[in-house]
Amino acid sequence: MTVQSAAEVLTKPGLGQVLRDTKYVFWREMLLPLRDPFSLVFSLLQPLVFLGLFGPLLGAAVGAPAFGGQSTLQWFLPGVVVMIALFGTSMTGSNLQYELMTGSYERILATPLSRSSLMIGRALKEWAPLVVQGLIIVLACIPFGFVFHPLHVLAGLVILGIFGIGLGALSYALALVSQNKEWIFWGVQQTLLFPLMILSGIMLPIEAGPDWMKTASLFNPLTYLVNAERELFAGAAGTDTLLGLLAASVTAAVGLAVGVRAINRNLR
Secondary structure (H helix, E strand, O other): OOHHHHHHHOOOOOHHHHHHHHHHHHHHHHHHHHHOOHHHHHOOHHHHHHHHHHHHHHHHHHOHHHHOOOOHHHHHHHHHHHHHHHHHHHOOHHHHHHHHHHOHHHHHHOOOOOHHHHHHHHHHHOHHHHHHHHHHHHHHHHHHOOOOOHHHHHHHHHHHHHHHHHHHHHHHHHHHHOOOOHHHHHHHHHHHHHHHHHOOOOOOOHHHOOHHHHHHHOOOHHHHHHHHHHHHHOOOOOHHHHHHHHHHHHHHHHHHHHHHHHHHHOOO
């Protein structure tokens, strides 16, 4: 049976099959970091550099009032945790591009797995590494004065994982659209990455910027996620947390919808 005929047979799988196949794809993707955990540890070097070198400069340049009475570390750490999600999951589509170039993706398409599960399972895999990496960073900062609120931090990491699912799915969709043209993938990814990061207030308080930046930040879902993480990491939960959860959920829903549509169109 060819890939095309297999796709035609499985165009409308049942919900049970999609859930079952998603479990298989999720576990397959999870085996990669489990077999090579050092890649997860290595990816923490960049946020540690930001914490160790940029954090002290941030406090000296901006001043304590901009942090709402919090210490620089207490304010900056949640942004760095979001940065891990932003960098890691936005780049994950490059793994799919590698599979497209080596032909392993075509071999997966020849299996009886439902096509939607191929995207959903991959995207769901992004949740677990984000939670583990975020927790490692948080625990590493406790000896340096970070006040640890376990339940609130855990809730923040769960919200971050939901956001990572959506961003990961969008990254996979971009890889499918730009297959065999890596420059398109990296061009779009890099063009969007830094404006989203700067306009979310990860690096510097957005309140210190001009009015046009404050207005632009309101249309950035990452802004609400960063505010939610800062509120939760401070040991509180309120409007910012709800808005952050909403932004993460919408990102996940849109990302999965776009990703599933991209993988189905890729079969035609």
